[in-house]
Amino acid sequence: MSVIEVRDLNRTFDGKKVLRGLNFSVEKGEVFGFLGPNGAGKTTTLRILLGLLRASSGEALVFGASLANQDRLRRRVGVLLENNGIYDRLSARENLDYYARLYAVEEPRAQVEEMLEFAGLTERADDLVGTFSAGMKRKLGLARAIIHDPELLLLDEPTSGLDPEAQVLVRDLILRLSGQEAMTVFMNSHHLAEVERVCSKVAILHHGSIQAFDTVEHLRAGSGMPRLSLSLADPEKTATALDLLSQLPSVSRTEREGNRILVTLTRGSPASPILTRLIQEDIGVEEATKVSRSLEEIYLGVVQEAEGSA
Template sequence: MSIIEVKNLKKLFNGREVLQGISFSVEKGEVFGFLGPNGAGKTTTVRCVLGLLRPDAGSAQVLGGDLGADDPLRRRIGVLLENNGLSDRLTAQENLDYFARLYDLENPDERVAEMLGFVGLEERKDGLVGTFSTGMKRKLGIARAVLHDPEVLFLDEPSSGLDPEAQRMVRDLILDLSKKEGMTVFLNSHNLDEVQRVCTSVAILHQGRIRAFDTVQRLREGEEGTHIEVVLGDPDSVGRAAGVLRGMPGIKEVEEEGESVTAVLTGESAAAAVRALVMADCAVEEVRKEQQSLEEIYLAAVHQAEGSA
């Protein structure tokens, strides 16, 4: 069972179909990126998933239930929207103490200290949040959102307005939550570089429809397969290398160019291809794996949607 399951979700506002039957799923432990331009319907989707809006058709389930109808289920998720949900007049520790008691945690003092350490703010625990930088507030906001150890974390533009160093710190926190804590993260973001760095899968929403949905790796490899370029140190190896690659069943479109050979891998890994070349005594000097960037994929999906509208 998927942790988040959205099926044929539709939502109308003033007779206009903002969401046109979208579907996607998120598996346990994934960092899922939800992408789309302003007005695409991302916020509406997130509100439907969180149970803040009722869809006109379809369903949105988290952990097998409806967050809009199941109060106990809401305790199993964490949410950080654009507002960090913090009081500037309280210290970092007082802010987390307040939420720890709202969640009725068994050992609030221990958990607050643990989370301050996790986000690197233990030395600023007695500082007023109103004096904190935007990056520090965002880190404390993440600590607030995961204080009760949720199974799923929803983040809305967590790096918005942050400098590059603070963005990196937020990315590191997201990866730690996924890899070390096993948390499933739903990341709503415009930052394509951030999504490419931290997300395992993405969905691209445009004009109320999902235009692409897959793992980041498969999207970047493309439908044709993985493109590789093998640079050879010995020109006499080029023909032999091309012959080796053409003889492998999971490789197609082999071309020779200068001192390199390019190929499209559909059933073989780049490592297997290199092993075969080395065993054939080809002078492999460099292997370049050519993949589309997430930005290229995103722009292609959006432009294709606009062209077919």
């Protein structure tokens, strides 16, 4: 059974379709990235999964049931929304203690201390949260979300509004949870670099429908045309090489990147004939590397394609 199962999910607000027939699933132990621009429907999907909003049609199941009417099932789920869910007028320890008891954690005191350490806030444990920086609050929010050791963690833009240093810290914490604790993580984000580093599987949402859904590796492999980065033995022959390559039918595009040449091949073309041709022309190739597409390129491609077909 999938941890999350979304089937033909639709949601309309005041006659406007916000979600259009979403279908995806998240398996146990996966770190799932739900990507999309602002207004794509990510938060609405998350809220439906959490049982905070109703679906107009279709299903959003967590552990095989809807969280909307399963109060006790929510004990197995940890949530960090845009708001950290912590109280400025209470100390870090009081906040964690409150949630530990709400979730009926067996040894709340020990767990609170462990979570303070996890978030690196042991020394500030008794300070009011109102005096914390945004990064500290986010880390405390994450500690709060996992204090009951959930099997599934749902995150909404976990590094939004944080400085780069805090972003790295929060990202590392998420990686630790998925690695050491084998927690299933569902993460809403429009931070592509973050998703690329953290997630094993992604869905790209645009205007309420999923445009791509696969593992990051498969998306990279199957998206667009293959590319080669060449480093020539004699950089002075770069212009000649560019000229030659642009005439080959298997080459769709050439770009110069410093002393390297970036060659985009036509779909299905192998790289070896190109290298052979260069050597035949006495242009020595020192290094040839296959270039993977970044998630950002894939994302932009998918979004542009969706815009074009709309």
